[in-house]
């Protein structure tokens with residue numbers, strides 16, 4: 001027979017508090033009601049529902065990738081919805097080709 005006692009377990013965890021746009025420096029903060037990280041990221045992405053997708057990724061990744069693991073460094077930026085559109089215009093105006101492909105799963 002096993003006997004259990006109740007114990008309080010204290011642990012620390014990281015909770016997303018805000019995202020600051022790396023271009024316009026606007027801070028997008030979580031509300032007082034302790035929203036979870038997914039909600040604040042949706043606000044940052046300017047999506048209207050949990051089903052809408054509006055992602056942006058710009059990163060440089062260097063390092064080594066082996067079958068059982070890897071390591072390296074990434075350079076990346078977080079941009080708000082408006083600054084992403086500004087960056088897209090800037091790239092297009094400077095002759096950068098932005099490729100398109102459909103996705104489905």
Ligand SMILES: [Zn+2]
Nearest residue numbers: 021024080083
């Ligand atoms: Zn911005």
